[in-house]
Amino acid sequence: MMDKKVKIVDKKAALLQATLTLVNNHGFHNAPMAKIAKLAGVAPATIYLYFENKQDLINTLYLEVKKSYSDFAFTNYEASMSVKKGFEIIWNNIAHYKLNTISEANFLSQCDTSPMIDEAIRIEGLKNLQPLLDLWEKGKSEGIIKPLSIYALYAHTIYPLSFLLEMQQRGIFTIDETMKANMFQVAWDAIKT
Amino acid sequence: MMDKKVKIVDKKAALLQATLTLVNNHGFHNAPMAKIAKLAGVAPATIYLYFENKQDLINTLYLEVKKSYSDFAFTNYEASMSVKKGFEIIWNNIAHYKLNTISEANFLSQCDTSPMIDEAIRIEGLKNLQPLLDLWEKGKSEGIIKPLSIYALYAHTIYPLSFLLEMQQRGIFTIDETMKANMFQVAWDAIKT
Amino acid sequence: MMDKKVKIVDKKAALLQATLTLVNNHGFHNAPMAKIAKLAGVAPATIYLYFENKQDLINTLYLEVKKSYSDFAFTNYEASMSVKKGFEIIWNNIAHYKLNTISEANFLSQCDTSPMIDEAIRIEGLKNLQPLLDLWEKGKSEGIIKPLSIYALYAHTIYPLSFLLEMQQRGIFTIDETMKANMFQVAWDAIKT
Amino acid sequence: MMDKKVKIVDKKAALLQATLTLVNNHGFHNAPMAKIAKLAGVAPATIYLYFENKQDLINTLYLEVKKSYSDFAFTNYEASMSVKKGFEIIWNNIAHYKLNTISEANFLSQCDTSPMIDEAIRIEGLKNLQPLLDLWEKGKSEGIIKPLSIYALYAHTIYPLSFLLEMQQRGIFTIDETMKANMFQVAWDAIKT
DNA sequence: TATGAATGAGAATTCATTCAT
DNA sequence: CATGAATGAATTCTCATTCAT
Structure with a gap:
């Protein structure tokens, strides 16, 4: 189905967006993975399904x-x-x-x-x-x-x-x-x- | 004697110089106090004699x-x-x-x-x-x-x-x-x- | 299952118990988080999952x-x-x-x-x-x-x-x-x- | 002379008094030597002329x-x-x-x-x-x-x-x-x- | 895929104590 | 006697990352 693919894109996009926001507002330091995950609405571990590391x-x-x-x-x-x-x-x-x-x-x-x-x-x-x-x-x-x-x-x-x-x-x-x-x-x- | 004053200035200056170098080369994150102290040739705790915090x-x-x-x-x-x-x-x-x-x-x-x-x-x-x-x-x-x-x-x-x-x-x-x-x-x- | 909940309660309880023991025996000072964690059988960082700070x-x-x-x-x-x-x-x-x-x-x-x-x-x-x-x-x-x-x-x-x-x-x-x-x-x- | 003796007693007494105050108000933890010295009006090192350690x-x-x-x-x-x-x-x-x-x-x-x-x-x-x-x-x-x-x-x-x-x-x-x-x-x- | 509890390594900071003066 | 700069060791706390589920 397409649904899954869409969701994947959504989560990845949400993570990128969250990172953008946090890095802009607080700097690279002060943009911890936990906060990024929270802002993107996913669990911290989920980040590592889409990205190798920070x-x-x-x-x-x-x-x-x-x-x-x-x-x-x-x-x-x-x-x-x-x-x-x-x-x-x-x-x-x-x-x-x-x-x-x-x-x-x-x-x-x-x-x-x-x-x-x-x-x-x-x-x-x-x-x-x-x-x-x-x-x-x-x-x-x-x-x-x-x-x-x-x-x-x-x-x-x-x-x-x-x-x-x-x-x-x-x-x-x-x-x-x-x-x-x-x-x-x-x-x-x-x-x- | 002037020696003491000179030394103080020296250490403070060394710390500022070390910070400049490390922040430039590695960014604010990745410029830990321990490394700054080491590069300036002092103990980590010494930083706090000259500066309130990072x-x-x-x-x-x-x-x-x-x-x-x-x-x-x-x-x-x-x-x-x-x-x-x-x-x-x-x-x-x-x-x-x-x-x-x-x-x-x-x-x-x-x-x-x-x-x-x-x-x-x-x-x-x-x-x-x-x-x-x-x-x-x-x-x-x-x-x-x-x-x-x-x-x-x-x-x-x-x-x-x-x-x-x-x-x-x-x-x-x-x-x-x-x-x-x-x-x-x-x-x-x-x-x- | 109930298991997870039980485990959570167990760890929190273990931490409280460890704190009780150490504070009684050595005082508030001399009851460092590291010792509390060790006595409770968890890593120091784990304390902060259950409590905001000391x-x-x-x-x-x-x-x-x-x-x-x-x-x-x-x-x-x-x-x-x-x-x-x-x-x-x-x-x-x-x-x-x-x-x-x-x-x-x-x-x-x-x-x-x-x-x-x-x-x-x-x-x-x-x-x-x-x-x-x-x-x-x-x-x-x-x-x-x-x-x-x-x-x-x-x-x-x-x-x-x-x-x-x-x-x-x-x-x-x-x-x-x-x-x-x-x-x-x-x-x-x-x-x- | 008596003056010296008096002074000694004064400083020792001042240190004891400062300790009393700080321990009462903030607890044994949170009564650092530096604060005690400051409140007593002496340098930190001076404490060690009158007492072996904390x-x-x-x-x-x-x-x-x-x-x-x-x-x-x-x-x-x-x-x-x-x-x-x-x-x-x-x-x-x-x-x-x-x-x-x-x-x-x-x-x-x-x-x-x-x-x-x-x-x-x-x-x-x-x-x-x-x-x-x-x-x-x-x-x-x-x-x-x-x-x-x-x-x-x-x-x-x-x-x-x-x-x-x-x-x-x-x-x-x-x-x-x-x-x-x-x-x-x-x-x-x-x-x- | 997705999770959240768990953690080891390391971060900033504090502190009792020392030492050259 | 007195000092204050200096510090090593320890302390609290954070964080990127993992792992069992």
Whole structure:
């Protein structure tokens, strides 16, 4: 039957969700397996039916979130678009993701700046955003974008959104649509020739 | 004699240094007090002569590093400088700090993206960049800098350096002086009117 | 099956029993959780499945022993009995408990003279002797018993047994049935009009 | 000089007093050497100039308090007095001590019902109240006092005061002079023939 | 699959005691 | 005599993981 499979997915998903919540709110330390199980509505031992150990649970969550982030980034994007148009779509997708799918975005930030993810598992650098890198290469060859390393380009266009996410997360600052448009302008000014 | 005072400072400093190293390499979890003590060359109980508990140790380290960072940021800076000149000096100081004082910069990144620092302490550490904020206000009123929130300005000029630090940290990317000059140009283009 | 429930009760009971023994023999200090666990035949961590912490373990034990003591005190007693008859039964029950259920009686003495039990818990344990207090009120209104505070009555009739328990405990003195009868006479002479 | 000697006595006394206070208020556990030193106004290491170790400190305090109690008990008493008069004086002395020198009395209670004092040090049973025992023997031979063991006599006359002390200590009950007179009557009624 | 009781290893923290000064 | 920094050993408690059911 399908029922069983669905249930499995449900429990695994519930565990991943619970982990996300607890790690975000209390940090990797202070997210004990017992609490994760409780929040997911299962017994502690059940976790080990779906994951090898705590590290595996975290790694799995990381990969899953990272994928959802990357997938979302390229919604409605076509490689055939103009450089500016394509960049605008991708930038807005990512902005939307970071400012709305807050838990996930926050979790990624935390993973990317702490040694809680195994180095081998971490998707290094920007490999997951390949279409954006390709777009930038095209822009550079067309002379539209400054001839800089992709790391520099990323640092000044996409990465700033992480800072704003943090500020929003802590209630220090909130962003509306107008502001978002301004922000895009800043990002574009930074890298356009 | 001065000896005693010196020794006290030495031990406290050794403990802070050991904590920095261990938290950077293994995360807040996996930096047990016993290991910190061992690396600092003291007995575990000795930690409690200088710090109330583990959280206090981390908080103290955070504030101290944050201060050293802020102090470094304004080296050679004078409020009387022109907006661009002043900004250039500060930006370069911070770039230098982030790319050379790697452990400290890395520790700050980790603290700022995870719930391991008490919110009250974080706020205390925030006040140190005031002169930069003042400079931006001046730039905005002079019409030299875009009329954006200081958070947006920070996100697009200083914060990108954190990303490059991470990439450098992982051996993915390294920055030379020419590149640093280009990077400043990008930052300036982003916020200038 | 009932087996599981029985086992749970067994372990909790074993822990309480072990605590009783160790606290009696070595005091609250010098009754470390590790020793308690060992004597009960479980791992130290297991204690925390049944009790919140050490204080909770002691409090629980206190309340349980206090209850067994009170229950025993009123065996065969009926509120309808004459004052003297009722008092005689209760006094003898308590004497029997104190001189035979030595560990428990000793533990209660220790708790009642040291700050090791939370005040709130102590008060909760106090309510169990109500029928005796009622009996005394009746005796006072009938003019059979001196019109004194219940504390004074308790101090001169029941409390003396604690002293004899201590002396017996230390091998200084032992009590036989004849002596017990004399002792009752003394108690009765003390409070009768 | 005398000054030094006086100082020594002062510090030793201060340490004993501090110990008394802390053990009474928080129990033997929770009366750490560091706190005792602080309350006495000396450095922790200083304790070891006056006492061998913690147990020695407690033992010394016990013996000292026990002696002060015994000495006080026989103030104004003469062996030549009549049995009732002598008993009345002694009983009142002890009542006065227990109800006024509360800390000391309370400490003795705690020591006498817990294993915190070395068995070898404890002044066993009633040996410290010899003149009272002699008086009772005289009373028994004169037929004025019931022919009971001294332990029974003590249990019903002096020991009840400990219970009232505890009640007073906890604010449950207070005793005025009239009540004290009544209480003496009860004690006397208990043991007189 | 799912469980929850159980635990060994280790975590933070405390404390009686020592020792150089 | 006096100190206070220092500590080894122990203490309470936590937690990832297992195992019988």
